[in-house]
Amino acid sequence: MTGGHRRILVVEDDPETAGQIVESLTTSGYRVDLAATGNEALSRGLASDYAVITMDRMLPDIDGITVMRQLRDDGVAAPVLIISALGEVDDRVRGLRAGGDDYLVKPFSFVELLARVEALGRRSDTVAKETILRVGDLAIDLVSRTASRRGKDIFLFPREFQLLEYLVRNEGSVVSRAMLLQHVWDLHFDPSTNIIDVYVGRVRRKVDGQQAYPLIHTVRGIGYCLRAPR
Amino acid sequence: MLLVKTLTSSTFKLALIAIGTFGVIVSAIFSYVYLSTSAYMRVQADRAIMTEYASLQDAYERSGRDGLTALVRQRVADRSFADNVYLLADSSLAVLGGNIAAWPSQVTPSGGWIEFRSTEPSPGATDRPLLRAMVQTFPNGDRLLVGRDVSELDSFADQIETAVISVVVLIFVLAAVASVLVTRRTVGRIESINATSRAIMLSGLDKRIPLRGTNDEWDRVAENLNLMLDRIETLMGEVKQVSDNVAHDLRTPLTRMRGRLEKAYHGNRIAENDQSLIGDTIADLDAVLRIFSSITRIAQIETQARKVGFRTVNLVEIAGEVVELYDAAAEPAGTSLTVAGDSEVLVTGDRDLIFDAIANLVDNAIKHGRTGGRVVVASETVDGRPVISIADDGPGIPPDEYEHVFKRFYRLEHSRYTPGNGLGLSLVAAVARLHGARIEMLDNSPGLKLRLWFSGPAG
Numbered sequence: 001m002t003g004g005h006r007r008i009l010v011v012e013d014d015p016e017t018a019g020q021i022v023e024s025l026t027t028s029g030y031r032v033d034l035a036a037t038g039n040e041a042l043s044r045g046l047a048s049d050y051a052v053i054t055m056d057r058m059l060p061d062i063d064g065i066t067v068m069r070q071l072r073d074d075g076v077a078a079p080v081l082i083i084s085a086l087g088e089v090d091d092r093v094r095g096l097r098a099g100g101d102d103y104l105v106k107p108f109s110f111v112e113l114l115a116r117v118e119a120l121g122r123r124s125d126t127v128a129k130e131t132i133l134r135v136g137d138l139a140i141d142l143v144s145r146t147a148s149r150r151g152k153d154i155f156l157f158p159r160e161f162q163l164l165e166y167l168v169r170n171e172g173s174v175v176s177r178a179m180l181l182q183h184v185w186d187l188h189f190d191p192s193t194n195i196i197d198v199y200v201g202r203v204r205r206k207v208d209g210q211q212a213y214p215l216i217h218t219v220r221g222i223g224y225c226l227r228a229p230r
Numbered sequence: 231m232l233l234v235k236t237l238t239s240s241t242f243k244l245a246l247i248a249i250g251t252f253g254v255i256v257s258a259i260f261s262y263v264y265l266s267t268s269a270y271m272r273v274q275a276d277r278a279i280m281t282e283y284a285s286l287q288d289a290y291e292r293s294g295r296d297g298l299t300a301l302v303r304q305r306v307a308d309r310s311f312a313d314n315v316y317l318l319a320d321s322s323l324a325v326l327g328g329n330i331a332a333w334p335s336q337v338t339p340s341g342g343w344i345e346f347r348s349t350e351p352s353p354g355a356t357d358r359p360l361l362r363a364m365v366q367t368f369p370n371g372d373r374l375l376v377g378r379d380v381s382e383l384d385s386f387a388d389q390i391e392t393a394v395i396s397v398v399v400l401i402f403v404l405a406a407v408a409s410v411l412v413t414r415r416t417v418g419r420i421e422s423i424n425a426t427s428r429a430i431m432l433s434g435l436d437k438r439i440p441l442r443g444t445n446d447e448w449d450r451v452a453e454n455l456n457l458m459l460d461r462i463e464t465l466m467g468e469v470k471q472v473s474d475n476v477a478h479d480l481r482t483p484l485t486r487m488r489g490r491l492e493k494a495y496h497g498n499r500i501a502e503n504d505q506s507l508i509g510d511t512i513a514d515l516d517a518v519l520r521i522f523s524s525i526t527r528i529a530q531i532e533t534q535a536r537k538v539g540f541r542t543v544n545l546v547e548i549a550g551e552v553v554e555l556y557d558a559a560a561e562p563a564g565t566s567l568t569v570a571g572d573s574e575v576l577v578t579g580d581r582d583l584i585f586d587a588i589a590n591l592v593d594n595a596i597k598h599g600r601t602g603g604r605v606v607v608a609s610e611t612v613d614g615r616p617v618i619s620i621a622d623d624g625p626g627i628p629p630d631e632y633e634h635v636f637k638r639f640y641r642l643e644h645s646r647y648t649p650g651n652g653l654g655l656s657l658v659a660a661v662a663r664l665h666g667a668r669i670e671m672l673d674n675s676p677g678l679k680l681r682l683w684f685s686g687p688a689g
Contacts, residue, residue, distance in 0.1 A: 107519060109512075159554055185551070188582055189527070190520070193593050199558040221512055 007031045008117065009053045011041040011067070012083070013060050021054065024110040025117065038062030045071045050078045051121045054113070055100070057084040065098045072099045079120040083108070111222040115174040122170070133168045136228030138207065138215055140168055149211055159184065160203045167216065167226035176223035200224055235421065236414045245409030253402055260394040268387040275362060275378055276343070282314060283364050283376040295326070295372060302327040313379050315348075315361055321371030328375070341366050345380075360384055419448040423455065435463040479521055483514040524653045531660040536580050543584065545575040545609040545618050545684075552588045553607055556596060564602040567592070571608035575616045577684045579665045587661040590654040591620040591680055599624035599677065616684040623677035632671045658682075 008030045012018040015036075022032045033048070035041040038059045045053060045067075053071070057064040068080050079101040102116055131143050140147040145161050147154045156164065163184045167175060177196045181187045200216065208214040217225045236242055286305075290298040295318075302318050305311045306329045317328035325332060334346050344365060347358045363377025419442075426439045438459060439452040494507050530536070546569070553569050560567035577584075588607070595605040599622035609618045627635060636659040662669050666685040671678065 105523075157554065159551075185555070187585060189586055190523070193559075193589075195555060195559055195589070195593065198562070199555055202558040202561065221509070221516070 006121075007033070007048065007050050009033050009035060009041070009044055009048070009050045009078075011035045011038075011054060011059070011064065012056045013037065013058070014056075020110065021113065024114060028114055030117075036060075038064070038067040041067050042070055045076050045078075046074055052081060052117050053078050054081045054083055054117065057082060065100075068099055081113075081116055081120055109222060111174055111219070112176045112178070115170075115176050115179065115223070118173040119170055119175070119179065122173070133165075135168055135171050135226060136213070136215060137211075138168070138228075140165060147207070149207070154206050156203070156206060160206070163200070163203055164207065164226075167224060170226070172225070172227045174219045174223055174225045180223065233414075236410060236417050239413055239417045239420075241416045242409060242413040245405075245413060249402065249405040249409060252405065253398065256401055257398050260398060264387075264390050264394050267390060268383075271383050271386065272380075275380055275383055279362070279364050279376055279378055282311075283366070283374070286316075286374060286376060287366070290368060290372075290374070295370070298372075298374070299327045315363065315375070315377045315379070317375040319373045319375075321373070323373070326372070330375075333373075348379075357381075419452075423452065430459070435459060435466060476521070476525065480518055483518050487511050487514050521653070524657065528653065528657050528660045531583065531657070531664050534664060536583065536664060539580050540578050541581075542576055543579055543581045545577055545584070545616055546571065546573055548581060548585050549588060549607045549609050549618060552585060552592055556589065556592045559593070560596050560605065563596055563599075565596050565599060565605055566603075567596065567605045567607070569607050569609075571610040571618075575609040575611055575618070577616045577665070579684075580661075583661045583664065587658045587682070588618065588620070590658050594654060595620050595622040595624075595678075598622065603677075617681055618684075619679055619681040621674045621677060621679035623674060626673060626676060626678045627671070629673070635671075636669070 006029060008025055010018060010021050010032055012021060013036050018034055022034055025032045033044055035044050038061045055064045055068055064082065082100040082103040083106060084103060085106040101120055104113060104116055133140050137150045147156055147161065147164055163180065166183050178190055180196055204216045208216055213229050215226050215228065219225050286298060286301060289301040299318060302316045305316055315330055317330045318326040319333050320326055323333040334349065342365065345362045348361050359379045359381040361377045362380045363375050365373060365375045367373050423439050426437050429437045438456045441449050441452050490507055490511060549569055553567055557567050592605065592607060599605055603623045605622045607620050636655050659669065662682060668683040670681040670683060
């Protein structure tokens with residue numbers, strides 16, 4: 001990522017929330033611009049090239065969805081993360097249909113926000129179309145849908161492979177449970193049980209069991225991260 | 231009070247309009263009958279006079295004034311012609327014969343039809359009779375008047391008129407009384423519904439509209455309203471139960487957090503302790519938020535708004551995905567989790583919600599089933615209706631608890647200490663309601679078998 005692509009536009013009208021978002025993004029090395037109103041968001045969004053835009057749905061002047069549509073109509077291609085306090089999937093999905101790339105429901109944890117921004121930013125600059133992805137001694141073949149460590153095949157069910165693929169594609173970044181549900185199962189709700197942890201646990205046993213070092217790491221309170229030891 | 235309500239009610243106004251219309255029609259019919267009857271009688275009388283006149287004229291033409299005089303005398307003497315009047319006069323109006331003393335002053339001697347009152351009263355009556363007569367002048371200047379007493383005809387017409395008017399008046403009165411009575415009855419029933427509604431607004435939902443046992447439409451209205459009140463009362467009860475439970479379930483973690491923070495606030499800063507304190511607090515907050523979003527989620531499902539997103543989905547596919555996901559949870563418990571049934575069972579619905587509902591049921595089956603037991607998720611079409619069943623072979627649920635388990639936050643006593651917020655089955659119930667699906671609980675002996683009957687095939 002180049003410096004120009006680490007630039008984020010945060011659209012949020014609540015000063016305290018905005019301050020917290022800006023702080024956590026800045027700490028992670030992003031350059032952050034803040035817009036408190038829809039009009040400000042429009043002028044800033046058109047003026048600069050952003051890697052990601054985070055958009056609050058409820059703005060004092062123009063609705064966030066309308067702002068996003070306007071930006072899209074004006075040729076702004078930056079991925080948009082919709083932040084909504086409206087909750088339920090219906091609203092979220094409507095946000096996605098209107099041209100949003102991902103959504104987050106208030107209240108959210110900043111780790112989750114960072115994970116989402118990270119994933120969106122990567123999406124916007126990934127060009128390479130590899131058919132085999134490697135992390136440490138793990139290799140996954142996107143064509144034959146197989147995984148192996150140190151050349152030894154790992155038996156995975158299709159859904160387990162999908163999960164591993166998503167983790168590998170987000171190598172080094174935190175992936176939340178909600179992101180897994182969304183991208184691996186296409187489910188837009190949070191099951192109140194710990195089933196995702198149980199499921200990842202099984203994949204982890206298959207991938208990391210009896211290996212030199214673990215690849216899948218738990219990030220407490222948020223989700224998982226796949227990375228090779230430094 | 232009731233009378234005022236009766237008179238101002240819309241039923242009464244409608245009745246008045248009906249009476250008015252009916253009255254006008256009845257009056258018109260009776261007037262027609264009256265007019266045509268009296269006209270007919272008059273025509274009959276005139277015809278009789280003309281016939282009599284013709285025979286007298288005939289006598290005149292045949293045997294001149296003398297013959298006519300003789301015939302007139304004969305007629306006057308004849309009892310059967312008592313109703314007739316005859317008068318023969320010469321050109322100077324001097325009487326030649328007949329039963330009238332003098333040429334009546336009010337009769338112009340020219341000719342044609344005339345009506346006049348006799349100068350003397352008819353025998354046995356006080357008023358002077360009304361006469362109708364025909365007058366004609368013969369070529370020699372003699373004048374002949376032949377007429378009839380039409381007083382009776384007139385009084386008959388009067389009688390008909392009186393009868394018609396009384397009947398019309400009677401009809402109006404009867405109709406008015408009937409409509410007041412009917413309206414009063416209607417207003418009375420409505421008033422009892424109103425009174426109950428007011429009582430409910432003032433005191434509470436325990437009042438019901440009284441039934442009269444007449445099994446009529448009013449009883450049915452009252453019955454339905456009472457059923458609606460029952461449903462509202464149940465829902466209100468549930469809402470109260472839920473808010474009590476919410477208060478409890480939210481207060482517990484909030485109290486823990488508050489205590490923890492207060493203790494830390496007054497104590498010394500120890501980095502290590504603070505770290506775990508903050509971590510625990512965030513975890514508790516997340517639990518609170520999860521309960522909160524589950525509640526709003528169920529509430530949102532119950533508004534039916536999700537129906538717009540319905541499309542055709544395959545129950546078998548969803549069940550397969552749930553089983554694949556929950557196999558990871560079944561494995562450590564030693565439970566065998568399998569799918570069974572048909573390969574395609576289509577329903578119209580929301581994939582996310584159906585997934586969530588089945589996931590909850592499967593999760594429950596694994597948690598409450600036997601360690602090392604079996605959980606089977608079967609989708610099939612029975613009697614043309616899609617049905618999915620989730621069966622375990624654990625301890626099951628006592629049949630008298632079946633009804634309660636779907637209430638929000640309800641948890642069987644012995645499961646108070648297993649994790650879960652008690653909202654799972656409420657969500658299943660809400661999803662079922664949204665899809666028009668019926669939930670059936672059966673004894674799987676051993677274990678519990680829960681079936682979701684969808685209302686019909688997709689499309």
